[in-house]
Amino acid sequence: MRKSLKAVAAGAACVVAGAALYGAGTATAGQSTANSTHEPYNIGQLVKDIDTYYGTTADSNGVYQASPDSPYAKDLARLDGDARRYIDRAARKAHHRGEQPAVVFDIDDTLLLSLDYEKRTNYTYNPTTWNDYVNKADRPAVFGSPELVRYAESKGVEVFYNSGLSDAQRAAAVENLKKIGADVNLDADHMFLKDKANPPAYLKDCATPGAWNCTTVQYKSGTRRHIEDDLGYEIIANFGDQYSDLDGGYADRTYKLPNPTYFVA
């Protein structure tokens, strides 16, 4: 029997459930405010839990890497297996109906793993150090993701990328995705990045040249609406490590990849 997506998601959620037990204020799945009288989960303990989850080890260059036999890797393998079975089935149905099936991937921590940056910065975002890190174009793959991108393509499914990286980071993103073997449709017609200075017309509800006011959900769902309504594709699946990658519709199915290291509203 095929495991439902819900079951897969529940499996992943179990990983953080231990932390959640200690207080509703813990910023895990979808919770971002500390509004209870419980003491929040101890941050030192949480950092240890995150290391255990990723099986974090420093490689010979001192770069922090996730372990391929970690709980994180196992959660991803389960999700990938479900996604492959679903893509195979949904692609055949779409082709049968004469539709053009597509899949959409977020990039950061959906395809390219930022664990080394997060650990090094104590899980605190800084735009300057983040930009330096991205521009090195040397992030490892999220386990299984290059294979999943290529699998979708092999089933006649159009691959698109929908990322909050800026247009100025495009060359680095392309180079890094090539390096990990996700070398599918890395052109500007398939890779949507944020161009705040010159936003596309289809985002006019929240952005005009010189005035960017889109939330992540508006930007990402507006881009998916463009892929469906303007470009004529049927998005059968949307992959992201943040709920803001997935909310807002325009996808038949969503896949939430695990990422306990930061939260993007």
Ligand SMILES: [Mg+2]
């Ligand atoms: Mg991401």
